[in-house]
Amino acid sequence: MATPGDELYRPFRPRFVRYVSTVSIVLAGAGLVTILVVAPGTGGQGYAPSSATGMVVVVLAGIVFLWRQGTVRADVDAETITVRNLLVVRSFAWEQVLAVSFGTGDPWVMLELADGNRHPVMGIQRADGARAVRDAQRLATLVALHGEADEHTM
Structure with missing residues (x-):
């Protein structure tokens, strides 16, 4: 179960x-x-x-x-998020992720990283509508649980 x-x-x-x-x-x-x-x-x-x-x-x-x-996706566990985009696969410790952003015009979710960079998460795409918004909120919840979340960017 x-x-x-x-x-x-x-x-x-x-x-x-x-x-x-x-x-x-x-x-x-x-x-x-x-x-x-x-x-x-x-x-x-x-x-x-x-x-x-x-x-x-x-x-x-x-x-x-x-x-x-x-086959783009993002896999999560208690320690990391592994993002498989079109060309690159990268893993981030939750502590590296400061926030999740998914602005109105963004085609996919962006991770705001501690080093000042942003990284796309093509596994959550605007084309999926309300489902994408729910997934972005779920990812923000994971960042809040495990990392240095900045909740105001959602």
């Missing part, structure tokens, strides 16, 4: 971006197969090997990008 503490430490993962990424990956793969098999070049001659290889490389690069975007 889950305890209230388990709910507090649940990973932060965007919902809308995962759905869009998954659908886009399926469509890109199906489109590639369609282009290579069903519509093989001009005049039914088929594509040159270099053209087919180029198409496969471009579509696979797009699929990797979409997969990475769909």
Whole structure:
């Protein structure tokens, strides 16, 4: 049986971006197969090997990008927050996090760090609407519990 503490430490993962990424990956793969098999070049001659290889490389690069975007998240425990963004994975001790900000125009949550820098948390995205606001508040609660929270930035 889950305890209230388990709910507090649940990973932060965007919902809308995962759905869009998954659908886009399926469509890109199906489109590639369609282009290579069903519509093989001009005049039914088929594509040159270099053209087919180029198409496969471009579509696979797009699929990797979409997969990475769909797997952004933030994992939390009693000691750290680990943020997996599009290109970089970073872990922060709670003491390094001073505040959580999620301004009206911000696409995702930002961590205000003790060294004066800000770090995005793409696992909580504005596209998720009210769910994103609840997740930002949950993250602020974790910062208040474990770090040097500055509550007025929410």
